[in-house]
Amino acid sequence: xxxxxxxxxxxxxxxxxxxxxxxxxxxxxxxxxxxxxxxxxxxxxxxxxxxxxxxxxxxxxxxxxxxxxxxxxxxxxxxxxxxxxxxxxxxxxxxxxxxxxxxxxxxxxxxxxxxxxxxxxxxxxxxxxxxxxxxxxxxxxxxxxxxxxxxxxxxxxxxxxxxxxxxxxxxxxxxxxxxxxxxxx
Numbered sequence: 299x300x301x302x303x304x305x306x307x308x309x310x311x312x313x314x315x316x317x318x319x320x321x322x323x324x325x326x327x328x329x330x331x332x333x334x335x336x337x338x339x340x341x342x343x344x345x346x347x348x349x350x351x352x353x354x355x356x357x358x359x360x361x362x363x364x365x366x367x368x369x370x371x372x373x374x375x376x377x378x379x380x381x382x383x384x385x386x387x388x389x390x391x392x393x394x395x396x397x398x399x400x401x402x403x404x405x406x407x408x409x410x411x412x413x414x415x416x417x418x419x420x421x422x423x424x425x426x427x428x429x430x431x432x433x434x435x436x437x438x439x440x441x442x443x444x445x446x447x448x449x450x451x452x453x454x455x456x457x458x459x460x461x462x463x464x465x466x467x468x469x470x471x472x473x474x475x476x477x478x479x480x481x482x483x
Contacts, residue, residue: 305336308320308337312337312340318340319340319341319342319343320333320337320340320341320342321341321342321343321344321345321372322341322343322344322345323344323345323346323470324345324346324347324468324469324470325344325346325360326358326360326460326461327358327359327360327363328461330344330360330363330364330367330369331363331367334367334369339368341369342369342370343369343370343371343372343415344360344364344369344370344371344372345372345373345374345417346360346361346371346372346373346374346469347373347374347375347376347469347470347472347473348361348373348376348409348414349375349376349377349378349382349405349473349476350382350387350390350405350445350448350450351378351382351385351387351450351453351476351480352378352453352472352473352476353449354455354458354469354472355469357455358460361412361414365413370415371412371413371414371415372414372415372416372417373409373414373415373416373417374417375417375418375419375473376405376406376409376416376417376418377402377405377406377418378473378476379419379473380402381476381477382401382402382405383400383401383402386401387401387450389444389445389448390404390405393437393441393444393445396441397435397437399431399432399435400428402428402429402432403428403429403431403432403435404432404437404445405432406418406429406432406433407432407433407435407437408437408442408445408446410432410433411436411437411442412446450480451483452480452481452482452483453476453479453480454479454480454481455479456472456475456478456479458472
């Protein structure tokens with residue numbers, strides 16, 4: 299019943315012209331499919347977390363489904379408030395050295411190469427330039443593949459409450475839970 303109320307409200311907003319398109323955040327596969335069926339091309343974007351360490355949305359197929367349905371993937375907190383570089387992950391160190399870029403630039407470049415829109419916070423003009431420059435170079439296809447396939451040894455996915463049953467954590471707090479679920483091998 300709630301679904302019908304939400305769809306009715308969204309359709310009224312679309313019909314009134316108060317909104318032209320819709321998007322979702324942190325949704326599961328079934329919700330994305332239902333919204334695409336209901337709203338077609340007016341459903342244009344889905345916002346979810348992806349970082350070098352945290353791949354739940356990727357591994358659940360959410361990004362691939364959105365790609366297949368023509369829904370834009372928008373990535374939030376891809377650098378986990380600059381926590382990723384503190385680990386000096388060997389693959390990021392290797393690629394950073396190979397391309398003469400920062401580890402953050404390697405991560406952002408990988409995501410941009412996949413066609414994702416990236417939301418990243420910048421606290422200074424230097425960070426804005428560094429983040430922009432991340433989109434201005436190309437890595438070898440093999441290196442993009444390494445980034446796609448890489449998973450962190452010692453990280454155990456927390457139980458995520460994908461269906462809002464009250465069991466597990468909200469998908470929206472994944473970036474904050476990495477340290478709790480990582481044990482250095």
